Amino acid sequence: MQNPESISYLTQREAAEIDETLMGPLGFSVDQLMELAGLSVAASIAEVYKSSEYSRVLAICGPGNNGGDGLVAARHLYHFGYKPVICYPKRTPKPLYTGLVTQLESLSVPFISVEDLPLNLLEEFDIIVDAIFGFSYHGSPRPPFDGLIQMLISLRNYDQTCQKSPVIVSVDIPSGWHVEEGDAGGEGIRPDMLVSLTAPKLCAKKFSGPHHFLGGRFVPPFIAEQYKLHLPSYPGTSMCVRIGKPQKIDVSALRENYISPEFLEEQVDSDPIDQFRKWFEEAVAAGSKEPNAMALSTAGKNGKPSSRMVLLKGFDENGFVWYTNYESQKAHELSENPHASLLFYWDGLNRQNVSDLRRLMEEQMRLLTAAATAEGSRSGAARVREKEVGLDRGITRDVTGPMEEEGRDLGELAEPRVFREGERGKRRVVDGRESLVGEEIARARVRIANGNHSDLNRDGRIGRPRDGETGDGERSFREGRCGDFRAGGASEDARDWRNGRSGEEGRGTRTVNGGPRSRMDGRYEGVRLGGNTGRENRRRWEENEAGDSMGFIGNYGEPGGEELSPVRRKQLDYPLFSGIDSDGWLFMMNHFFPSIGFRRRRN
Numbered sequence: 237m238q239n240p241e242s243i244s245y246l247t248q249r250e251a252a253e254i255d256e257t258l259m260g261p262l263g264f265s266v267d268q269l270m271e272l273a274g275l276s277v278a279a280s281i282a283e284v285y286k287s288s289e290y291s292r293v294l295a296i297c298g299p300g301n302n303g304g305d306g307l308v309a310a311r312h313l314y315h316f317g318y319k320p321v322i323c324y325p326k327r328t329p330k331p332l333y334t335g336l337v338t339q340l341e342s343l344s345v346p347f348i349s350v351e352d353l354p355l356n357l358l359e360e361f362d363i364i365v366d367a368i369f370g371f372s373y374h375g376s377p378r379p380p381f382d383g384l385i386q387m388l389i390s391l392r393n394y395d396q397t398c399q400k401s402p403v404i405v406s407v408d409i410p411s412g413w414h415v416e417e418g419d420a421g422g423e424g425i426r427p428d429m430l431v432s433l434t435a436p437k438l439c440a441k442k443f444s445g446p447h448h449f450l451g452g453r454f455v456p457p458f459i460a461e462q463y464k465l466h467l468p469s470y471p472g473t474s475m476c477v478r479i480g481k482p483q484k485i486d487v488s489a490l491r492e493n494y495i496s497p498e499f500l501e502e503q504v505d506s507d508p509i510d511q512f513r514k515w516f517e518e519a520v521a522a523g524s525k526e527p528n529a530m531a532l533s534t535a536g537k538n539g540k541p542s543s544r545m546v547l548l549k550g551f552d553e554n555g556f557v558w559y560t561n562y563e564s565q566k567a568h569e570l571s572e573n574p575h576a577s578l579l580f581y582w583d584g585l586n587r588q589n590v591s592d593l594r595r596l597m598e599e600q601m602r603l604l605t606a607a608a609t610a611e612g613s614r615s616g617a618a619r620v621r622e623k624e625v626g627l628d629r630g631i632t633r634d635v636t637g638p639m640e641e642e643g644r645d646l647g648e649l650a651e652p653r654v655f656r657e658g659e660r661g662k663r664r665v666v667d668g669r670e671s672l673v674g675e676e677i678a679r680a681r682v683r684i685a686n687g688n689h690s691d692l693n694r695d696g697r698i699g700r701p702r703d704g705e706t707g708d709g710e711r712s713f714r715e716g717r718c719g720d721f722r723a724g725g726a727s728e729d730a731r732d733w734r735n736g737r738s739g740e741e742g743r744g745t746r747t748v749n750g751g752p753r754s755r756m757d758g759r760y761e762g763v764r765l766g767g768n769t770g771r772e773n774r775r776r777w778e779e780n781e782a783g784d785s786m787g788f789i790g791n792y793g794e795p796g797g798e799e800l801s802p803v804r805r806k807q808l809d810y811p812l813f814s815g816i817d818s819d820g821w822l823f824m825m826n827h828f829f830p831s832i833g834f835r836r837r838r839n
């Protein structure tokens with residue numbers, strides 16, 4: 237935004253001269269300039285007044301080029317998704333204008349006479365484009381434009397009575413205003429938006445509406461130098477630029493109406509990772525910018541959350557991988573508290589996707605450390621790891637990636653800084669059997685993958701385990717209090733693994749990598765919790781109609797099990813979000829069937 241004081245304003249004479257220069261020595265045709273001018277008017281309108289809310293447009297077009305700009309703008313608005321109607325009482329028989337009319341007629345854009353204009357414009361239109369007079373206007377308006385301008389003036393009164401009235405967008409000059417003096421008597425029209433073309437004219441200094449734009453991105457440096465024009469630069473490839481005062485933003489009014497295609501529970505993959513993969517591929521195919529960009533939220537010991545955008549570097553059934561430097565804030569926080577949450581936002585698909593994960597990397601670092609210690613050799617460590625615990629190469633690479641980026645080699649992994657003293661001893665031996673390292677990994681993965689939470693089946697509350705039942709560490713795990721793992725522990729694979737068989741015949745691979753899937757086979761199943769609203773789901777949950785489900789969770793679930801926050805309540809009414817419980821996976825999707833989850837049958 238440029239300081240309005242420093243912008244140049246043209247006299248009527250200068251505006252006409254520039255016009256002549258452009259179309260004389262500089263070789264432009266009027267058609268060209270009009271097309272660009274009309275396009276910038278449409279672009280400015282679209283920037284401020286979204287077609288979802290302001291679709292009904294009346295373009296009132298005068299007899300000159302300003303009217304031509306209005307015709308062109310209406311055509312572009314049509315293509316932008318608006319529904320324009322044209323009032324063009326004094327048509328010019330030149331081919332340029334008859335062509336513009338034909339183009340609009342071929343789009344079935346209606347033309348309406350002054351007599352047929354609806355008496356109550358207020359209810360019929362959202363936007364009125366004032367393309368009656370431009371910089372060649374002088375004197376006072378002659379019929380039928382006097383009446384039309386009067387009609388626009390009368391809209392002001394409605395403004396004062398706070399009734400909703402259409403916004404007025406003036407092209408180049410607010411029609412009826414003196415080109416240099418502006419609205420001298422203070423009784424002229426009062427547009428909400430002014431789109432100055434080429435450069436603002438002097439009258440624009442008197443414009444006090446909320447939106448002043450500049451359009452006509454065709455001024456060559458030659459003209460700018462000759463007329464000593466100070467004009468703001470256009471952003472990117474935009475056809476318009478806001479000038480004058482910055483927009484007053486009413487944050488509470490910033491909202492989009494999302495219209496999403498129907499999405500049914502039946503369409504959701506029972507494996508959340510597979511569901512994520514589908515969505516991710518769709519996001520890539522839809523051309524989302526950086527679809528692998530995700531907000532990573534962590535919190536350290538002090539419980540203060542922090543978020544930042546990072547890039548997803550890979551995902552598979554084991555979880556999600558990103559890179560970090562161990563000195564970073566996120567690495568510190570994860571070493572203190574292994575819970576993290578990821579949020580992907582895929583604009584245009586009306587989708588977001590949230591997950592909550594435990595930190596895998598740390599577990600794997602421990603494994604590497606222990607393996608390296610046990611074997612006393614780097615390559616041996618890698619072999620042991622792959623063979624007996626079944627980590628795939630992808631994970632290995634991802635885990636070591638950050639270290640490599642820092643110019644270290646795998647050998648240094650023997651002492652990763654995230655390693656916690658005191659735990660090292662217990663985890664020194666990695667043999668794929670009673671290895672605590674193995675347990676750590678398996679547990680972490682169960683938590684990521686199985687999409688339920690230990691406490692849910694206890695008291696129906698949703699959220700994190702209560703104190704003392706955090707399942708964090710092997711104590712509660714061993715005592716069977718960490719429901720997550722118990723669930724996993726009940727599975728065939730986990731039994732094998734506990735019985736010491738996992739180290740042999742590569743079964744550990746199944747335990748670790750295949751575990752989440754295998755637990756889907758009967759012990760876990762995708763379940764619908766009922767109706768198609770969050771409320772209905774909640775009711776069913778509260779009345780226990782969800783049967784023996786251990787509880788997943790409609791969109792009423794508040795991580796932490798607290799009372800619903802007001803924001804959350806609002807989301808129940810308008811449930812456009814996805815969600816997750818505190819330790820597992822949950823996809824809750826769009827308006828129609830916001831809840832989906834996985835339940836565990838009671839044993």
Ligand SMILES: NC(=O)C1=CN([C@@H]2O[C@H](COP(=O)(O)OP(=O)(O)OC[C@H]3O[C@@H](n4cnc5c(N)ncnc54)[C@H](O)[C@@H]3O)[C@@H](O)[C@H]2O)[C@@H](O)CC1
Nearest residue numbers: 255269270273299300301302370371372374376377378408
């Ligand atoms: N660089 C430029 O100069 C460009 C100018 N363009 C547009 O062209 C406009 C100027 O176009 P024109 O020179 O054709 O003039 P206008 O469109 O301003 O209007 C002139 C027409 O209005 C009539 N008129 C003037 N005063 C009247 C009154 N009191 N009562 C009734 N009718 C009256 C005239 O007889 C003439 O037909 C600009 O404001 C802008 O919108 C753009 O199309 C392209 C670029």
Ligand SMILES: [K+]
Nearest residue numbers: 366369407409
């Ligand atoms: K105008």
